[in-house]
Amino acid sequence: MKKQRLGIGIIGGGFNARFHIRAWIGVRDADILGVFDPDKKRAEEAVGIARKLNVGEAKAFRSITDMAADPKIDALWISAPNFTRIEVMEEIVHALEKGKGDLTGVCCEKPLGRNVKEARRMLELARRTNLLDGYLENQVFAPSVVRGRAIVWARGAALTGRPYLARAAEEHSGPHMPWFWEGSLQGGGVLNDMMCHSVEVARFMLTPPGAGRSVLTPTKITAHASCLKWQIAGYAKALWDSSGGKTDYLKRPAEDFARSLIEYKDDKGQVVVVETTTSWCYVGAGLRLSMELLGPEYSLQINSLDAGLKVFFSRRVKGKAGEDLVEKQNAEVGLMPVVSDEENEYGYTAENRHMVQSFLKGVRPSENFEDGVGVAELLMAAYMSAEKEKTLAFPPSGLAHFVPAVAKGTWNPKKA
Ligand SMILES: NC(=O)c1ccc[n+]([C@@H]2O[C@H](COP(=O)([O-])OP(=O)(O)OC[C@H]3O[C@@H](n4cnc5c(N)ncnc54)[C@H](O)[C@@H]3O)[C@@H](O)[C@H]2O)c1
Numbered sequence: 001m002k003k004q005r006l007g008i009g010i011i012g013g014g015f016n017a018r019f020h021i022r023a024w025i026g027v028r029d030a031d032i033l034g035v036f037d038p039d040k041k042r043a044e045e046a047v048g049i050a051r052k053l054n055v056g057e058a059k060a061f062r063s064i065t066d067m068a069a070d071p072k073i074d075a076l077w078i079s080a081p082n083f084t085r086i087e088v089m090e091e092i093v094h095a096l097e098k099g100k101g102d103l104t105g106v107c108c109e110k111p112l113g114r115n116v117k118e119a120r121r122m123l124e125l126a127r128r129t130n131l132l133d134g135y136l137e138n139q140v141f142a143p144s145v146v147r148g149r150a151i152v153w154a155r156g157a158a159l160t161g162r163p164y165l166a167r168a169a170e171e172h173s174g175p176h177m178p179w180f181w182e183g184s185l186q187g188g189g190v191l192n193d194m195m196c197h198s199v200e201v202a203r204f205m206l207t208p209p210g211a212g213r214s215v216l217t218p219t220k221i222t223a224h225a226s227c228l229k230w231q232i233a234g235y236a237k238a239l240w241d242s243s244g245g246k247t248d249y250l251k252r253p254a255e256d257f258a259r260s261l262i263e264y265k266d267d268k269g270q271v272v273v274v275e276t277t278t279s280w281c282y283v284g285a286g287l288r289l290s291m292e293l294l295g296p297e298y299s300l301q302i303n304s305l306d307a308g309l310k311v312f313f314s315r316r317v318k319g320k321a322g323e324d325l326v327e328k329q330n331a332e333v334g335l336m337p338v339v340s341d342e343e344n345e346y347g348y349t350a351e352n353r354h355m356v357q358s359f360l361k362g363v364r365p366s367e368n369f370e371d372g373v374g375v376a377e378l379l380m381a382a383y384m385s386a387e388k389e390k391t392l393a394f395p396p397s398g399l400a401h402f403v404p405a406v407a408k409g410t411w412n413p414k415k416a
Pocket of ligand 1 (some may be wrong): 011012013014015016017036037038039042079080081082084088109110111136137138177
């Protein structure tokens with residue numbers, strides 16, 4: 001009998017999982033019933049948030065296998081660090097193959113893997129167990145992106161021709177946990193961490209609503225990466241101190257700024273272009289997502305910091321540093337934008353709702369592990385282009401096994 005409601009287990013109870021849990025208020029038809037995190041305190045905190053928000057009678061599990069085996073759990077959301085992807089997915093698959101659990105689906109946060117090989121392995125593991133797979137790229141579910149794209153395609157594109165240029169940028173002042181800064185653990189620097197969003201949302205906007213990924217074929221890629229801020233002595237020391245002496249950007253930096261220019265051909269042979277910019281060295285009010293979509297007689301623009309709500313605090317308001325106005329907030333005084341419903345505006349609510357509805361219907365989500373593999377291919381090609389300092393035809397040879405120098409700890413622009 002088809003289920004009317006799903007039980008969800010979350011793997012990894014950190015920063016990102018909390019966005020998912022808060023987003024659940026608008027999801028419907030599913031309850032968060034479990035959290036696994038090797039850090040028991042983190043797991044209990046995430047469980048506490050789920051219970052407080054009344055989005056499910058969550059409990060902490062001792063292992064992924066135990067959570068998968070619980071008959072109340074129907075789908076798993078992977079929100080553990082990038083370096084654990086394969087071990088996490090293998091544990092899920094082994095549990096199912098031993099008959100422990102009967103899962104419908106699995107969702108995985110961006111990036112699907114630290115490189116193409118890992119991303120393809122994730123896809124292969126999901127296929128082996130016939131799990132429905134969802135790739136958690138929230139930006140393609142952001143209401144302003146979805147609605148803006150629908151309007152542009154229905155009006156401007158229908159009457160004057162398809163959009164030919166998409167720009168996307170994600171910028172903030174740097175990640176919250178030391179592992180993000182380590183190329184070997186995270187897979188790279190900001191290019192891997194945040195350009196995954198920008199390449200996918202830009203491709204999505206250039207794709208007609210209802211059409212699949214195959215409408216656009218990448219043909220060329222040109223990219224650039226540099227470390228602009230975090231190799232400056234004082235900032236490198238700050239990273240060293242906050243990681244307990246592990247992160248050494250003087251010797252093993254990762255890029256904190258990256259750009260890419262991706263040329264695609266559409267199904268009629270028309271050239272369209274994606275331009276992305278990402279950085280960990282943007283000090284504005286907080287996280288800024290910006291997108292543009294341009295066509296012959298129209299354009300669209302989105303800037304997440306152009307918030308409808310702004311607050312002003314004079315210099316006499318000397319409060320504690322916080323993240324209560326916007327993600328990756330950098331100030332508490334002056335005129336500050338407030339992103340009043342981050343989970344919704346960044347796309348988490350619609351993303352999770354889409355995944356749940358797809359799993360309930362027994363169909364593959366529109367954003368799935370194939371898309372995660374496609375993103376990994378573009379990002380690794382971007383690293384190849386940046387390392388070679390030249391434009392590459394896509395796919396470049398050697399892509400399947402390529403590991404960026406930054407992930408091997410051998411990239412250091414200061415020495416070049
Ligand atoms: N969509 C987005 O915009 C977005 C934003 C932030 C993070 N992310 C992604 O979400 C994932 C998690 O990021 P985060 O910010 O929550 O990191 P985090 O470091 O804040 O939290 C990760 C949690 O996973 C736990 N963990 C470690 N090893 C684990 C394992 N083997 N199994 C289960 N849990 C484990 C840690 O104890 C920690 O609590 C990353 O892949 C990241 O790229 C996506």
